[in-house]
Amino acid sequence: MTLLGLEFFLVLGGLGFGAMAVGVARDRTHPRRAGTAIFWTLLAVCFAAGKLLPPAVVGLMVVIMAVLAGARTVTPPAPAAENGPDRATEADRLGNLLITPVVLIPILVLAGGYLLPFASLADVRMVVPAQATQVALGLACGFALLLSSRFTGAGTPVAFAEGGRLVHAMGWALILPQLLASLGGVFARAGVGEVVANAVGSALPLHLPLAAVVAYCAAMALFTIVMGNAFAAFPVVTLGIGVPFIVREHGGNPAIMGALGMLSGYCGTLVTPMAANFNLVPAILLGLPDRHAVIRAQAPMAAAIWIFNVVLMALCVYRF
Amino acid sequence: MIKLIGILIVAVGFALRLNPLMVVVAAGLATGLAAGLSPTEVLALLGTYFVDNRFMTLPVLLMLPVVGLLERHGLQERVATLIRRSTAATAGRVLLAYHALRAGASTVAVNIGNHASMVRPVVAPMAEGAAARSGVPSPDKTAGIRAHAAASENLGNFFADDIFVALGPVLLIKGVLDAAGVRADVMAIAWWGAPTALWVLAVGWWRYRALDRRLSGGAP
Numbered sequence: 001m002t003l004l005g006l007e008f009f010l011v012l013g014g015l016g017f018g019a020m021a022v023g024v025a026r027d028r029t030h031p032r033r034a035g036t037a038i039f040w041t042l043l044a045v046c047f048a049a050g051k052l053l054p055p056a057v058v059g060l061m062v063v064i065m066a067v068l069a070g071a072r073t074v075t076p077p078a079p080a081a082e083n084g085p086d087r088a089t090e091a092d093r094l095g096n097l098l099i100t101p102v103v104l105i106p107i108l109v110l111a112g113g114y115l116l117p118f119a120s121l122a123d124v125r126m127v128v129p130a131q132a133t134q135v136a137l138g139l140a141c142g143f144a145l146l147l148s149s150r151f152t153g154a155g156t157p158v159a160f161a162e163g164g165r166l167v168h169a170m171g172w173a174l175i176l177p178q179l180l181a182s183l184g185g186v187f188a189r190a191g192v193g194e195v196v197a198n199a200v201g202s203a204l205p206l207h208l209p210l211a212a213v214v215a216y217c218a219a220m221a222l223f224t225i226v227m228g229n230a231f232a233a234f235p236v237v238t239l240g241i242g243v244p245f246i247v248r249e250h251g252g253n254p255a256i257m258g259a260l261g262m263l264s265g266y267c268g269t270l271v272t273p274m275a276a277n278f279n280l281v282p283a284i285l286l287g288l289p290d291r292h293a294v295i296r297a298q299a300p301m302a303a304a305i306w307i308f309n310v311v312l313m314a315l316c317v318y319r320f
Numbered sequence: 321m322i323k324l325i326g327i328l329i330v331a332v333g334f335a336l337r338l339n340p341l342m343v344v345v346a347a348g349l350a351t352g353l354a355a356g357l358s359p360t361e362v363l364a365l366l367g368t369y370f371v372d373n374r375f376m377t378l379p380v381l382l383m384l385p386v387v388g389l390l391e392r393h394g395l396q397e398r399v400a401t402l403i404r405r406s407t408a409a410t411a412g413r414v415l416l417a418y419h420a421l422r423a424g425a426s427t428v429a430v431n432i433g434n435h436a437s438m439v440r441p442v443v444a445p446m447a448e449g450a451a452a453r454s455g456v457p458s459p460d461k462t463a464g465i466r467a468h469a470a471a472s473e474n475l476g477n478f479f480a481d482d483i484f485v486a487l488g489p490v491l492l493i494k495g496v497l498d499a500a501g502v503r504a505d506v507m508a509i510a511w512w513g514a515p516t517a518l519w520v521l522a523v524g525w526w527r528y529r530a531l532d533r534r535l536s537g538g539a540p
Contacts, residue, residue: 057367059366163384178377181373185365189365243502286435
């Protein structure tokens with residue numbers, strides 16, 4: 001038996017989404033009240049009760065959330081008229097106390113991740129070892145929240161309102177990584193990896209361990225350039241090249257492969273106009289006459305970083 | 321080959337700037353149907369994986385109340401003050417300082433700024449100001465400083481968040497490997513992101529120094 005599990009924090013998150021949904025439903029001034037409230041309600045149910053519902057029902061809820069987002073009906077509420085204390089004065093008053101809680105979180109997570117699996121009370125274990133980091137993060141955030149409330153003199157209700165404001169600001173984008181991982185799962189089950197593996201395997205000499213590493217990192221960068229998003233490229237390339245060749249055929253270390261593969265994808269992000277938010281919008285924002293000036297500045301950096309990733313993976317992935 | 325329809329949908333959908341959630345769900349449904357599953361089976365598959373991957377959204381959710389509260393009391397203003405107070409003497413050093421600070425905060429999932437909130441109002445003007453101490457730079461050189469300021473934001477933003485165990489990239493790697501039936505430890509994934517994060521700082525140092533050289537040289 002264990003004291004704290006991931007499910008506890010997921011239910012907590014679900015309650016948070018539920019509170020946001022209620023807030024929107026009661027806000028008569030919200031321009032997209034119905035759509036936004038339904039979106040956060042569905043997400044609340046997925047989080048709090050996802051394990052209890054039939055999977056097909058959850059799947060249908062995911063489809064509805066995607067349609068609501070696509071129809072542009074998920075929008076944040078109007079900013080509150082009262083903006084809280086003057087930020088510049090508060091920044092001067094609090095100084096580095098503002099930074100302390102956020103620096104504490106990763107330290108506590110790291111310590112908790114290693115120590116929590118050993119903690120037990122009689123024969124009740126504190127956590128399941130596989131969930132130790134997640135639980136540590138939950139506890140660290142709780143502690144940081146108490147600390148920040150104390151420093152700022154604001155209560156936790158204010159903190160939850162501010163958290164809700166930030167979640168609203170992220171909107172549907174909040175669940176994009178989760179949905180991309182789900183797409184990876186569907187790809188895996190549908191056998192997309194095998195099709196890519198057969199196509200690439202017949203064209204390139206991937207039975208050579210080194211060639212598999214170079215092909216995997218190159219494919220991560222190229223797919224990212226085409227799709228404009230390393231997170232979207234990762235499932236395809238990893239299921240198609242990484243897992244079948246580097247892990248299964250050559251016995252490579254999946255953690256090293258995944259970490260450096262993702263970082264190789266980011267090199268693609270640095271040079272693609274498809275990632276407009278990062279590469280084109282800043283050029284406009286900074287008043288640069290050449291729309292591709294940022295990409296041009298980043299190209300040598302991307303090359304140097306990509307080569308480093310390939311060399312590191314080639315040296316380490318089959319060794320550790 | 322028909323199973324690859326999902327990849328095509330993602331590439332075309334993203335290129336057309338359609339809503340990413342809709343594109344991803346459409347790609348999942350089309351791929352499942354193309355693989356011969358029934359509509360109910362595809363929905364069940366999507367639902368199962370969505371529930372299994374809830375842990376990916378959770379960290380952001382847990383941290384936002386803390387970050388929101390601190391932002392309300394001037395977290396970003398404090399960071400801007402720290403950057404302004406830095407005694408960096410050249411444009412390149414200003415950018416390196418911002419890059420390092422941005423990356424450091426990004427490893428703990430804190431966004432100290434972006435192109436609109438930090439680069440345009442704080443970082444780019446400071447770098448230009450540092451360069452102007454040795455004479456007003458030409459428009460071409462100013463454009464070079466600004467492009468590198470945007471690059472320092474992107475480098476600091478992208479490459480450091482892979483070394484914190486509970487953030488999106490690490491959890492996405494874990495989720496995809498899980499789905500493929502391969503076991504990997506989140507701590508190990510996170511640690512193996514660290515060498516590249518340090519290397520990126522070195523690459524930044526190299527490029528910002530090259531920028532300084534061009535600024536102090538006579539060529540436009």
